[in-house]
Amino acid sequence: MGHREDLLDGAKKCLAEKGFARTTARDIVHASGANLASIGYHYGSKDALLSQAFLSMAEEWSDSFTPEVTGEGGSPERFRSVWDGMIGQRDQAAPMWVAGMEIAMNRDRLPELREMVVSSEGERRKGLTEMFTGIPEEQLDERDVRTLGGLYQVLVAGMMVQWLYDSENAVTAEELTEGMRRAAQMMVNGKDAGAEAEAEADASA
Numbered sequence: 001m002g003h004r005e006d007l008l009d010g011a012k013k014c015l016a017e018k019g020f021a022r023t024t025a026r027d028i029v030h031a032s033g034a035n036l037a038s039i040g041y042h043y044g045s046k047d048a049l050l051s052q053a054f055l056s057m058a059e060e061w062s063d064s065f066t067p068e069v070t071g072e073g074g075s076p077e078r079f080r081s082v083w084d085g086m087i088g089q090r091d092q093a094a095p096m097w098v099a100g101m102e103i104a105m106n107r108d109r110l111p112e113l114r115e116m117v118v119s120s121e122g123e124r125r126k127g128l129t130e131m132f133t134g135i136p137e138e139q140l141d142e143r144d145v146r147t148l149g150g151l152y153q154v155l156v157a158g159m160m161v162q163w164l165y166d167s168e169n170a171v172t173a174e175e176l177t178e179g180m181r182r183a184a185q186m187m188v189n190g191k192d193a194g195a196e197a198e199a200e201a202d203a204s205a
Contacts, residue, residue, distance in 0.1 A: 004042040006032040011053035016095035020050055020102040051113040054103065055120075057096045062127070065089060073134025076177050082131055083173035086156065090163050097160045125149025128156065 010032025014023040025046040029036050043049035067085020071077025086093075103113055122145060126137045129149040140149075155176070163170040171179070 003034045003038045006034050011049050015099050020099050054099050080173050080177040083176050125153050128152040
């Protein structure tokens with residue numbers, strides 16, 4: 001590998017061990033075996049290098065995440081099997097999520113990185129939607145991505161934040177599935193109850 005690749009690998013190690021804010025250029029040089037001047041030559045700045053390292057980490061995790069999905073698309077069994085896979089790989093994903101939280105907190109200081117992350121949101125939502133529903137990405141429309149994809153993305157992010165803060169009490173795949181089932185049932189019952197009340201009002205008018 002050349003210095004560019006060595007620097008990227010070193011930056012990923014530093015992100016995993018120290019996070020975005022605490023990593024210095026000298027940390028990266030030490031981890032990579034490259035020299036200080038090569039950071040500017042290949043990436044322009046330490047922040048630009050760390051940004052590329054974060055995106056590379058996210059891509060590698062996404063490519064390696066292949067849960068054993070069972071059940072029909074949209075079914076509780078499939079929902080749970082996806083969560084079993086995600087929860088089983090929380091340790092591997094933790095450095096990426098910690099770095100992502102730092103980026104979110106420093107969005108004004110890192111506008112270019114924020115734009116890169118935002119630009120890939122649609123693809124991530126598509127991937128999650130296909131995983132949970134079984135609908136191929138090419139068949140998803142904008143509404144699918146915005147609603148279903150947005151819901152799954154929020155659930156994944158929330159699960160990871162909960163686990164990072166309080167791993168002992170973090171929600172399980174079984175609890176997530178039961179919670180989703182109960183929430184959906186309550187919404188259906190609430191809608192039905194409203195429709196019945198409206199029908200009764202019309203009949204008595």
